Amino acid sequence: MHFHPPTTFSLYSTLSRHFSSTTKLPKLSKIPSRYRPKAIHLAQKALTDYLHTTRSLPFIYAEHISKNALFSLSDVASKVHFSPSTFFKSFQRFLRYHPINEFEFFYESIGINYHEINGFLPPNKFFLSEDSRVLNAAFAFSGFGFPWNRLGELYREEISIFSKNPSELSRKLHGFKDYGFGSVTVIGIGLVFPYVLNGKTELGNEISALFDDLGKLFVDFDLLNCVEGNVDAWIEVCRKIKVFYDLGCEKGKMGELMGKRKSIFLEYPEEVLVNKVEFFCRLSVNKSDVGLLILERPEILDFDLEDQMISVLGLLKHFGMNTKELKSISEKYPYVLGRHKMVNLPHVMRALDLQEWFFNKMRSGKHHLLCTCVVGNEDLDKDYKGSLDIIQSSRTSIHTLQKLNFYVFHQYILSYMISTLLLHNTIYIRSYDKN
Known part of the structure; x- marks a missing residue:
């Protein structure tokens, strides 16, 4: 034995x-x-x-x-x-x-x-x-190099694959290598995009478009020589690529842009990419536009969009809003003003009905301002004075000033309550998206 x-x-x-x-x-x-x-x-x-x-x-x-x-x-x-x-x-x-x-x-x-x-x-x-069909299909995949204990991922996603003739599966797998991919790369593609192994006629155009993108990214932009030659590394790369397709980015048209931004797939963990995507998706903008934003402005992946503190009025001014516009915001939404954690910014923008305005600023190249709008404790007096000047010049200055004084007096209590409510909303939306 x-x-x-x-x-x-x-x-x-x-x-x-x-x-x-x-x-x-x-x-x-x-x-x-x-x-x-x-x-x-x-x-x-x-x-x-x-x-x-x-x-x-x-x-x-x-x-x-x-x-x-x-x-x-x-x-x-x-x-x-x-x-x-x-x-x-x-x-x-x-x-x-x-x-x-x-x-x-x-x-x-x-x-x-x-x-x-x-x-x-x-x-x-x-x-x-x-019932040897399933076993023979597993033999074919394992013989090509698929990890035996990961074949269940294929079986769950595309169970019909395991009823196919093993010779047909082998021909298909080796055919993918004609694109210039090695066996390990093909395995990563197959595990993350299992529908390419199904061979359904109605998916022919989609599969062709996918491989056009992957060919440009892997071969034309030489990602093949930048990734470790093991299955886990290629699965991670392919999973990060899939994030953009899941957002609605069109297959067949993303290869060149992905290739120019291949650092996204090499330097950042999948968790970082997903967290940034979720942050901007909470603005309730078009999801494919979120994907394009990340591809066009990959430096966003380096930003801390979680625990940094921001001033609402300070951020709006930082992004170019004039005094008249700030005054209008103060009159309409006094309960949203104050300091919040960066993670709650999407919900703040939605509460102000400024989500499209803010997202367009990101797309137009103002994304770097997110790094310089953080408010520390030493800036609290400046933040208060700026809010005070705007409110005093408004038509409802007395009423709003009373509110401002109340808010400042209970600064930390209110900040905690609003942040908690917004965070609860964040968790609810994440749960809803997953379902």
């Missing part, structure tokens, strides 16, 4: 990822805690031997399944009497007389959540040989 025992560190790392999961493994109460890693290792060996020798699976795939199905494996192990000296043989005997549902192990091994597997199991089938 060709099973190679893992090192202590690799086995510990593998088990830690699963035992620390929010989904708890079946309790191995029959096995003393000090023996559990060894028991799992022996169970993996026995299962690999069973799938390879008894069920005639190629060894490499039998090993993939046994190493990546710890929940299913632990469930079976909990039913087997444990003894350090006999557990391996006991587990083998259990498999001979108690056939397992091989589809459960297979689906977990490719990355399907253990507690969701029942929704994927074929009815009245127990052995992989009873």
Whole structure:
């Protein structure tokens, strides 16, 4: 048998990822805690031997399944009497007389959540040989280089792919390399844009447009030589590209602009990109315009748009609003004035009905002003005096001045309350967008 025992560190790392999961493994109460890693290792060996020798699976795939199905494996192990000296043989005997549902192990091994597997199991089938289409498709993907335990991502998104002829899948995957991409790049594209593997006629133009963009970005602008040659690196790059398409940026027309701004895909984590996108989407402007803003002004990704404090009137003046306009804002929206965290700026602008005005300032090149409009504690007196001058010259100066004095007296209380309400609105909108 060709099973190679893992090192202590690799086995510990593998088990830690699963035992620390929010989904708890079946309790191995029959096995003393000090023996559990060894028991799992022996169970993996026995299962690999069973799938390879008894069920005639190629060894490499039998090993993939046994190493990546710890929940299913632990469930079976909990039913087997444990003894350090006999557990391996006991587990083998259990498999001979108690056939397992091989589809459960297979689906977990490719990355399907253990507690969701029942929704994927074929009815009245127990052995992989009873429905070999899914398994053969997995063989084709794995043979090309796809990580076995990430095939579930493909299966979830485009389940019909796994009913295709393995030779057809291999031809399609190798055909993508004709664009000048390496195998690892094709894998990243396939995992992030799985519909390209489906081959549906109605998606032909969309797929062609996507590869036009990717060809320009990866080949013409040489991104291929700037990314590490591993699957995870290419998945991250492709996920960042997908952010712009999800915003509505048109496929087939973004390749050159993305290529000129390839630093976005090389230097910034996906989380930073998504956070900035969400910030500007909260302005309720066209989402595709948000994507274009980030591509046209990538330095925005360096801005702190979370915790910095801003003065509403100070920011409006900073962005070019004149005294007359500021006076009008003070009269109409006195309850919005004051200091806020930068993260609440989109909701402040919407409350002032200035979201389009503000966003157009961003698009026109005034985005850099966001870095210089922050108000510190030492600027509070100036902020107050500026507001006072504007209000005193307004038609409702006495009434509004009383409000201003009240607001300043309760400066921190009001700032906290408004920020909390706006932050609650932020959380609600983020939740709504995700749904």
